[in-house]
Amino acid sequence: MAKAERTKRRGRVEPGTKAQSRTAGKREVQPHAASKENIEQIEGRHPVLEALKSGRELNKILMAEGVEGGSANEILARAKERGVVVQRVPKAKLDTISVTRNHQGVLAYLAAKDYVDLEVILEAADRSPRPGLIVVLDEIEDPHNLGSILRTADGAGAHGVIIPKRRAVPLTAVVAKASAGAIEHVPVARVTNISQTLEGLKKAGYWVIGTDVGAAAMYHQVDMTGPVVLVIGNEGKGLGEVVKKRCDHLIRLPMIGHVQSLNAGVAAGILLYEAVRQRGSRS
Secondary structure (H helix, E strand, O other): OOHHHOOOEOOEOOOOOOOHHHHOOOOOOOOOOOOOOOOOEEEOHHHHHHHHHHOOOEEEEEEEOOOOOOHHHHHHHHHHHHOOEEEEEOHHHHHHHOOOOOOOOEEEEEOOOOOEOHHHHHHHHHHOOOOOEEEEEOOOOOHHHHHHHHHHHHHOOOOEEEEEOOOOOOOOHHHHHHOOOHHHOOOEEEEOOHHHHHHHHHHOOOEEEEEOOOOOEEHHHOOOOOOEEEEEOEOOOEOOHHHHHHOOEEEEOOOOOOOOOOOHHHHHHHHHHHHHHHHHHHO
8 A cells, every 4th residue: 555545644635545535524433322341230120221211331231031011121222222232031041140139130231441432532533643543353252352452552552442242342340450451541432333333434534454364465564654443353263254345454464383373462462563663753
């Protein structure tokens, strides 16, 4: 990618460049509700409903199969309005998880830290003297990996981290501890659809760079001096095919030994600090 094609600050582009069309018009990014996780749990229909009404940050609600009507329906409606995931589970599972033994078929997890809307991350990048640097995690499941990535993202000056609402670890107490305090400083947005979010980020002027063990380009061969999104895949499966198709560039890390891939947290750290290296004193 030629540097003349790249935005150097705040998503602005030079006239006549390929990136120009990506910044034309209003940003097309999805608004997403904020949230938090398993540092504690709330049990019972009334407590969960009141938590939703008061704006408490919920990672997920578990509702027993067959529970419906009255307050259960109101919980479902308010959860949908807030963008909180509701998962139907057997009553026996709630019996096992419950601390109070009086869950009434409903249990909610609180998050360890508030999530932010995606626009908050974009606005922070716009205000920064550095080009935007955002990390997107595609179904990371290990809380220690997420915590490590948050810690490295803070060190590298990333403007935010984006995670999916489903099939991924949320902001838990374990994540908070693994981040060594970075969770308090790195904005995290939780979105419904990673693929659509990447498309919105591209329209906002960002180049999307994903990791793939089969990629032709090495990680240091792609220009990261402009606004970029670094996409890290699941610990076992890597990036999903749909997400790969949204990437402008796929890159790989050299694997000289016997193992075929690196820990997601390590891979994220290498890419983040490659961006820092390329940007030099501006970072």
